Amino acid sequence: xxxxxxxxxxxxxxxxxxxxxxxxxxxxxxxxxxxxxxxxxxxxxxxxxxxxxxxxxxxxxxxxxxxxxxxxxxxxxxxxxxxxxxxxxxxxxxxxxxxxxxxxxxxxxxxxxxxxxxxxxxxxxxxxxxxxxxxxxxxxxxxxxxxxxxxxxxxxxxxxxxxxxxxxxxxxxxxxxxxxxxxxxxxxxxxxxxxxxxxxxxxxxxxxxxxxxxxxxxxxxxxxxxxxxxxxxxxxxxxxxxxxxxxxxxxxxxxxxxxxxxxxxxxxxxxxxxxxxxxxxxxxxxxxxxxxxxxxxxxxxxxxxxxxxxxxxxxxxxxxxxxxxxxxxxxxxxxxxxxxxxxxxxxxxxxxxxxxxxxxxxxxxxxxxxxxxxxxxxxxxxxxxxxxxxxxxxxxxxxxxxxxxxxxxxxxxxxxxxxxxxxxxxxxxxxxxxxxxxxxxxxxxxxxxxxxxxxxxxxxxxxxxxxxxxxxxxxxxxxxxxxxxxxxxxxxxxxxxxxxxxxxxxxxxxxxxxxxxxxxxxxxxxxxxxxxxxxxxxxxxxxxxxxxxxxxxxxxxxxxxxxxxxxxxxxxxxxxxxxxxxxxxxxxxxxxxxxxxxxxxxxxxxxxxxxxxxxxxxxxxxxxxxxxxxxxxxxxxxxxxxxxxxxxxxxxxxxxxxxxxxxxxxxxxxxxxxxxxxxxxxxxxxxxxxxxxxxxxxxxxxxxxxxxxxxxxxxxxxxxxxxxxxxxxxxxxxxxxxxxxxxxxxxxxxxxxxxxxxxxxxxxxxxxxxxxxxxxxxxxxxxxxxxxxxxxxxxxxxxxxxxxxxxxxxxxxxxxxxxxxxxxxxxxxxxxxxxxxxxxxxxxxxxxxxxxxxxxxxxxxxxxxxxxxxxxxxxxxxxxxxxxxxxxxxxxxxxxxxxxxxxxxxxxxxxxxxxxxxxxxxxxxx
Numbered sequence: 049x050x051x052x053x054x055x056x057x058x059x060x061x062x063x064x065x066x067x068x069x070x071x072x073x074x075x076x077x078x079x080x081x082x083x084x085x086x087x088x089x090x091x092x093x094x095x096x097x098x099x100x101x102x103x104x105x106x107x108x109x110x111x112x113x114x115x116x117x118x119x120x121x122x123x124x125x126x127x128x129x130x131x132x133x134x135x136x137x138x139x140x141x142x143x144x145x146x147x148x149x150x151x152x153x154x155x156x157x158x159x160x161x162x163x164x165x166x167x168x169x170x171x172x173x174x175x176x177x178x179x180x181x182x183x184x185x186x187x188x189x190x191x192x193x194x195x196x197x198x199x200x201x202x203x204x205x206x207x208x209x210x211x212x213x214x215x216x217x218x219x220x221x222x223x224x225x226x227x228x229x230x231x232x233x234x235x236x237x238x239x240x241x242x243x244x245x246x247x248x249x250x251x252x253x254x255x256x257x258x259x260x261x262x263x264x265x266x267x268x269x270x271x272x273x274x275x276x277x278x279x280x281x282x283x284x285x286x287x288x289x290x291x292x293x294x295x296x297x298x299x300x301x302x303x304x305x306x307x308x309x310x311x312x313x314x315x316x317x318x319x320x321x322x323x324x325x326x327x328x329x330x331x332x333x334x335x336x337x338x339x340x341x342x343x344x345x346x347x348x349x350x351x352x353x354x355x356x357x358x359x360x361x362x363x364x365x366x367x368x369x370x371x372x373x374x375x376x377x378x379x380x381x382x383x384x385x386x387x388x389x390x391x392x393x394x395x396x397x398x399x400x401x402x403x404x405x406x407x408x409x410x411x412x413x414x415x416x417x418x419x420x421x422x423x424x425x426x427x428x429x430x431x432x433x434x435x436x437x438x439x440x441x442x443x444x445x446x447x448x449x450x451x452x453x454x455x456x457x458x459x460x461x462x463x464x465x466x467x468x469x470x471x472x473x474x475x476x477x478x479x480x481x482x483x484x485x486x487x488x489x490x491x492x493x494x495x496x497x498x499x500x501x502x503x504x505x506x507x508x509x510x511x512x513x514x515x516x517x518x519x520x521x522x523x524x525x526x527x528x529x530x531x532x533x534x535x536x537x538x539x540x541x542x543x544x545x546x547x548x549x550x551x552x553x554x555x556x557x558x559x560x561x562x563x564x565x566x567x568x569x570x571x572x573x574x575x576x577x578x579x580x581x582x583x584x585x586x587x588x589x590x591x592x593x594x595x596x597x598x599x600x601x602x603x604x605x606x607x608x609x610x611x612x613x614x615x616x617x618x619x620x621x622x623x624x625x626x627x628x629x630x631x632x633x634x635x636x637x638x639x640x641x642x643x644x645x646x647x648x649x650x651x652x653x654x655x656x657x658x659x660x661x662x663x664x665x666x667x668x669x670x671x672x673x674x675x676x677x678x679x680x681x682x683x684x685x686x687x688x689x690x691x692x693x694x695x696x697x698x699x700x701x702x703x704x705x706x707x708x709x710x711x712x713x714x715x716x717x718x719x720x721x722x723x724x725x726x727x728x729x730x731x732x733x734x735x736x737x738x739x740x741x742x743x744x745x746x747x748x749x750x751x752x753x754x755x756x757x758x759x760x761x762x763x764x765x766x767x768x769x770x771x772x773x774x775x776x777x778x779x780x781x782x783x784x785x786x787x788x789x790x791x792x793x794x795x796x797x798x799x800x801x802x803x804x805x806x807x808x809x810x811x812x813x814x815x816x817x818x819x820x821x822x823x824x825x826x827x828x829x830x831x832x833x834x835x836x837x838x839x840x841x842x843x844x845x846x847x848x849x850x851x852x853x854x855x856x857x858x859x860x861x862x863x864x865x866x867x868x869x870x871x872x873x874x875x876x877x878x879x880x881x882x883x884x885x886x887x888x889x890x891x892x893x894x895x896x897x898x899x900x901x902x903x904x905x906x907x908x909x910x911x912x913x914x915x916x917x918x919x920x921x922x923x924x925x926x927x928x929x930x931x932x933x934x935x936x937x938x939x940x941x942x943x944x945x946x947x948x949x950x951x952x953x954x955x956x957x958x959x960x961x962x963x964x965x966x967x968x969x970x971x972x973x974x
Contacts, residue, residue: 049247050087051269052240059231060092063209067177068099070949072203076185076226077213079233081306081379082270085213088233088967092211100179100209101125101172107187107380108865111335112383115436115443116144119165119192121336122182126168129575133171134942136653137164143439144191146407156158159655159692161191161439162198163945169199170206170947184378185214186221190475197226198691203944205953224693235267244269249276264308271305271376274312306379313383316364323355326392331365332384333396333413336478337372345403349395394419408432415450426454430464437471445472449484462491469504471925476693478508496533499525501538506544513729513736515548523559531563535571538563539624541579547738550586550774557583568738570616574624577607581628584811586806600813604629604637619645620657626664630776633812639668650943659689659697666704667776673851675888676925679708683922684944696738699728703739711852713892718750741772745781751890752788761788761797768801779808783853787860788825795828802828816848823857826864834864855884859897871904878904886911924958927951932970 050057059075066073084439093102105122127147127334130138140160141147172178182188182196200210214223236244241262245253249261253276265271316368317325327346334342341910343353356373359365366374375381384394394417401413411428418425433447448468455461466489469919472481492498506521522541526534537562545552546869561579565572580601601607612618622645629637642665649658663687669678682701689697706721725739744767751760764785767778782805789798797956802824809817819841826837838861845854862877878901885894901908920928923944930940937948944951959965962973 050084050245051247052236053084053088053091053233056084056088056231056233057091059229060088062212064092064095064100064177064179064839065208067173067179067207070205070207070953072201072208072210074203074205074210074212074226074228076230077211077233078216078227078230080217080268081215082268082274082309082377083235084269085215085233085268085834086183086377089183090210091612092209093181094952096177096179096209100177102179102181104181104185105188106194107185108335109187109382110189110333110416111412112189113443113446114189114335114409115191115439116161117192117335117409118182118187118188119195120145120163122169122180122192122196123165125170127169129168132938133167133248135161136340136487136651137167137942138162140439140653141168144195145496153969158191159198159688159945160653162195162691163194163202163655166199166202166945166947167201167941169208169210170949173207173658174949176211178211180208182211183213183251183565185212186223191436193223194442197224197390199265200226200228201691202687202950204946204950206947206949218434225531234263236272237267238262239813241265241272245272248273249436264305266305270303270307270379274309274316279474279781309379310383310386313377314379314387316362317380317384319454320358320362320364321355323351324358327351327355328359328365329388329396330399331373332375332381333393333416334400335409337374339367339373341400341403342373343880345396345399348399348402366933367509404940408435418454421456422454423456426451426456426460426464429454430467433467433471437474441848442475445469445475445477445480445484458491460499462488465491466497473504473507476511478511480691482508495528496530499527499529499533499537501754503540507541510540510544515544516552518544519548519552519556523556526559531565532569532571534561535560535565535569535575539571539574539578542624544962546775549771553774554583554588555587569613570611570614570621572614573610574616574621574805577601577604578624578628581632581634585632585779585808587807587811601632604634604641608641611663619649619652619654619661623657623664624658624934626661627776629777630664630667633808633814634818635668635671638664639672644670649745655688655945656692656694658690659694659701662688663697663700663704666701670704670708671733671780673853673888674848675711675852679705680709680922680926684926688945695728699725699737700742701739703742704744707742707749710746710750711888711890711893713750713753713890713895715750715754718746722746735754741767741775745777748781748788752784753890753896755896757788757791761785761792761794764788765797765801768804773801773804777806783820783824786827790827798824798828814848815844816850816853819844819848819857820853823860827860833863838864851884852888852890855881855888855890855897857892858884859893859900862897863900865903866900871906874904875901875906879906882908917960920958924954924961927954928962928970928974931955931967932974 056077063073063075063077072856077083079086096102103122103125105118108116111117121224127145132140133141137160140592141164144161161943169178170179185193188196203210235241245258245261248545250560263274265275288857303956326349327342330340330346330349331337334345346355346514347353356365360367364380372457388396397413398417398549401410401417404410404413411425412434414425415429429447433444433451434772436444436447445468448464448471452461452464452468455464465484469481469484469488469943472484480506485504489498489501502521502525506518506525509521510518519541522537522544526541528535528536537555541556542553542560545556557579560575563575565575592763607624608618608622618624626638626642626645629635629641639729640662646658646661646665648660662681664676666681666685682704686698686701686705689701691890702721702725705723706718709718709721722743725743726737729737744763748760748763751757751763764781767773768782768785772778782801785801786795786798789795805824806821809821822841822844826834826841838857841857842854842861845857848854858877858879862874862881865874865877878897882897882901885897897912898908925946930943935943940951964969964970964973
């Protein structure tokens, strides 16, 4: 029975009701040790009853570095259903659990394991609702935690209730922010605490003892349950002396409550036979509770299985039907491990290792039992680390570091410390990475090792927003190392330099262009393409060519083909091509290659690179006037970026969506998205948000569309003249600055930016860039040349397939004609602009065109009664489009990283919005 937890029980019951109704939900219980989290989990299991399928797991502090230990326990009941998962997800989960064919798995995207977890949970819920219970979430190994949280964020309509419990305070690690509904458990109110104590200790408890217990427990239910045992053991009975030697030691009130609880639990264990205590220590040391491991390990220590009986009779442990030992409370397990003598813990881990087959679990337990350097064990741990990294798991850094500590020779230990530092960087553990790099750097004179360690330090600085420092470290690291190493460092330096400023970008690209790479190196085509594309776009001569003789780089497709032919990893190594083509204005190449690489990433399961690719693709779609496509692409990418913690792309994509909202004139949505973008930085980052340039442009376009030219000009001048002036968004914003400055009567504010834009347009050599330059020229004057510039611009627009910009040029030309009293000539331009703005749902621009057309004396059509935009949400539209192409729900789910039931849910919501009743009607409706 639970006392005083009516509110918390109602929250749990609501979660179960949602799952019964076919929905899904997540609830996180937080609180100090013993506050009642586990009791609420048991309440949920009892309330679920036979109507639910139940799977459960718990984190274990001493196994937190064993990758996927918790997830394998949680998903064990569903491993016979792996075949229903899309192939990349199935392979990722098989690799995570060591279920492959024995060969080392290919490097897997961490996101895939989370998506596979989602798919398996959905499959387990296919016949009846699923209750998924995870206790001590804070001790779950990081790989399992990441996968579980990602799956939780994507639960929608699977019939899954995910109930999590996490400890707060003390030595418990902080969980990453989840965004899930939470219930924070506090101490019981006094009346409920008294009721629980009386239920546990009986009504005959002396008043003084009851008062002491109530004061010390402070409403903590576990303390009210367990401390009476300890107090009774140290309180003399009537006519008797003090408790015997087998009684627990007193629990002084000055100790923290958790320590007193550990003492109370351990006091119950010390009263058991020594052989039973040994068996419990083995069970506490073994992370999964498998009897088939615990009993042989105990037998190796001379303890047969029957000695488990006293622990079961006392209620300290139970044996579940799946032959797993479960401790009555996680603190009991912790008490057994923490209060056991060190040599006994080592012996227990050694015995567990002896009962396990060869593999990572056995290696970890041997490492926990090791007391001296051991070359063979260090080698085995390194292999464990390699496997963890290959399957995208956290834990590689810990394995490399432990291997280094066990390596007898100094050089071998240093090499493993370098590997540990690199792995810690990949896992996002920046402080640990820097500490390991510092230690390794003090132990070696190797130039390559120091370069690799500088790369580790640079990565840490980059993610903290120290872009100039990261750029400098990477340039230094690339000096004196072999060209292939230097190329990868310079590619990373280019990323850091992009946020540090234009001059650092030029310095990196000059170094990259001069790098003596072999012709058959897979990075050579990329290292040649990037400087040739970006340097001219920044107004610098291309590598090896003075400005007059500058040559256009090969197409992105040709470079990609050459890189693939030389063995480049696709799409990961090719992603920068999409960005480089945008910098040079080759948007059509980005749209083509980006679409191909996104499709390839979906098929391969390379999900981590998709937010980057989709950001570039969404930019290209936007610039081509495909605003709805850009919204769909950016919306999906934003969800993936959030799932993978890619804060840079969360900020960029949110700002891009803000720009799309500005096009529609949706002021509240635009400003809200901008605020979200600017507030999005990594947890250790002090630099401005990565989406700042796009956010500035979005707000400026919103101002310009609503006639606020002054505010627009201020924002645009800052954007186009500041440290981000070389960014894609800043370059493309120059025509907006020209328009705003001319409207204010201060064209000189745009003069310098226009000159840069003109040079960029010449380097880009595209009809649409020249059309925009001519539009700027028409605005800036002289007035007698304006008409020829407008006409030439419209001629070029005709072949550029950029409807929004073409309509804006027509609008400006129409306005100029009307001001010149040529109303008849103005009307066709204004009608064409209005028609395009209406079609694109660019409402502020349509209103402006309508006003101008009316001012010419011609009737302007009223705004449409219903918006042109689709009534579907981005996700509904994306699913409906795929269904219209004939894909099944399972195929759509595989493409969009959802569950089939969620796909079905969105389709049935889409049908009435489209006025149809079946899948067969989708092609016509869309």
